[in-house]
Amino acid sequence: MIHRRFAHIAILVAIVSVLALLGGCSLVATGTVTGTVLDSTALGVPLPGVLVTVVGTSHSATTDSSGDFTVTAPEGTDTLHLTLSGYVFYDIIVDVVAHQTTAASNNIIAYHPLGAGQYRMVLTWGASPSDLDSHLILPSGPEEIMYTHKTANDGSANLDWDVTDSYGPETITITTLHTAGVYSYFAYNFSQSPNMGANSDAVVNVYDSTGLIKTLKITDAPGSSSSSYRYWDVLSIINGSFQ
Numbered sequence: 715m716i717h718r719r720f721a722h723i724a725i726l727v728a729i730v731s732v733l734a735l736l737g738g739c740s741l742v743a744t745g746t747v748t749g750t751v752l753d754s755t756a757l758g759v760p761l762p763g764v765l766v767t768v769v770g771t772s773h774s775a776t777t778d779s780s781g782d783f784t785v786t787a788p789e790g791t792d793t794l795h796l797t798l799s800g801y802v803f804y805d806i807i808v809d810v811v812a813h814q815t816t817a818a819s820n821n822i823i824a825y826h827p828l829g830a831g832q833y834r835m836v837l838t839w840g841a842s843p844s845d846l847d848s849h850l851i852l853p854s855g856p857e858e859i860m861y862t863h864k865t866a867n868d869g870s871a872n873l874d875w876d877v878t879d880s881y882g883p884e885t886i887t888i889t890t891l892h893t894a895g896v897y898s899y900f901a902y903n904f905s906q907s908p909n910m911g912a913n914s915d916a917v918v919n920v921y922d923s924t925g926l927i928k929t930l931k932i933t934d935a936p937g938s939s940s941s942s943y944r945y946w947d948v949l950s951i952i953n954g955s956f957q
Contacts, residue, residue, distance in 0.1 A: 743789040745810040749818035751781045751796065754825050754874045754885075761798065761824045769793040769805070794818060802827050804836055804883055804919070819881050823874065828923045832889050834874075835899055835948075838882040840915035843905035845878045850886045853895025859886055878904075893954035901932075901946040910943035918948050920956070928956065 749766075752758045760781025767774040768787045775785035785794075789812040796803035801824040808818045828834060837848045850859040850871060859866060864873040870890040877884045886899070901918070903910040910916060912933045920928040930948055950957040 743812035744786050745789060745812050746784060746815040747787050747792070747794070747808055747810060747818050748782070748784050748815060749794075749806070749822050751777050751783070751822045751824055753801075754823045761801070764796050764798045764801075764803075764824065767795045767797070769795050794822075796822070796824075798824065800827075801825060802921075804838075807838075807881070819877075819879075823883065823885070825874070825885070825887075828887070828921060830923050831891055832887065832923060833891065834885055834887045834921045836882070836919045836921065837884045837901055838915075838917050838919075839880070840913070841880045843903050843908055843910060843914060844880045845904040846882070846884065846910065846914070846916060847876075847902045847904045848873060848884045848886050849900050849902055850888075851898040853892050853897060891951070891954060895953070897951035899948050899950070901948060903944050903946075906944065910946055914943075916946060920949070 751761045751764045753761045760779075762777050762779045762781060764777040764781075764783070765774060766777065766783045766785055768785060769792070771788060773786045775783045777783045787808070787810045789810055791807060791809050794806040794808060796806070803824060806818055806822055808816060810816050825834070835848065835850070837846060839846050847861055851857070852859065852866060852871060854868065857863075857867060859871050859873050861873065861876045864876070866872070870892065871886060871888045874885040874887055875883070901910065901916060910932065914932060916932040918930045919926055920930075928949075932943070932946055
């Protein structure tokens with residue numbers, strides 16, 4: 715009986731040891747994500763010292779002097795959260811393949827925080843159609859902010875970044891809001907095909923100095939200015955009020 719009891723104890727110890735070893739190891743396959751972080755207001759200058767964290771994991775990395783980072787991430791769809799004092803970032807979604815290196819969007823942009831009365835519209839979308847464009851028609855002129863005219867004549871609004879290779883973000887920032895007149899913000903399907911319907915995953919997030927104030931999804935749009943969704947009329951600002 716004594717020997718049998720010792721044998722049982724030895725088996726229990728072995729099981730506990732194995733469980734402890736498994737608890738210290740990740741059973742989830744991982745891959746590697748690389749990317750570069752750029753400063754939106756300095757003509758795309760690389761930004762060092764940005765902490766890149768894979769949300770929901772202990773994996774993180776910091777950008778080097780060239781703005782580059784490499785971070786381990788679990789297989790599947792992951793979210794990268796970035797932080798650096800004095801800057802604002804919008805999370806990056808990346809699909810990670812096990813045992814492979816995946817390049818994150820080459821448009822990871824660091825923005826300066828918004829001041830009172832300033833607004834930023836951030837357009838993101840899926841893999842296809844690959845090229846969606848942000849457009850903002852100003853009350854004055856009328857004048858249109860777009861990829862061929864990135865800065866308003868009076869400096870009151872800017873297209874911060876023009877993205878042509880899926881996902882975004884493509885952003886327009888209103889630095890001085892005209893409180894009289896009408897702004898019209900819309901997305902245009904530059905790729906033309908396929909259409910900019912629900913499968914495009916197009917989303918516009920609107921931010922002010924307090925953070926996120928509005929989220930608009932193309933799936934919630936009551937319609938578009940064409941049946942093929944070449945245009946998505948996202949929002950209007952009428953006499954300083956978002957509609």
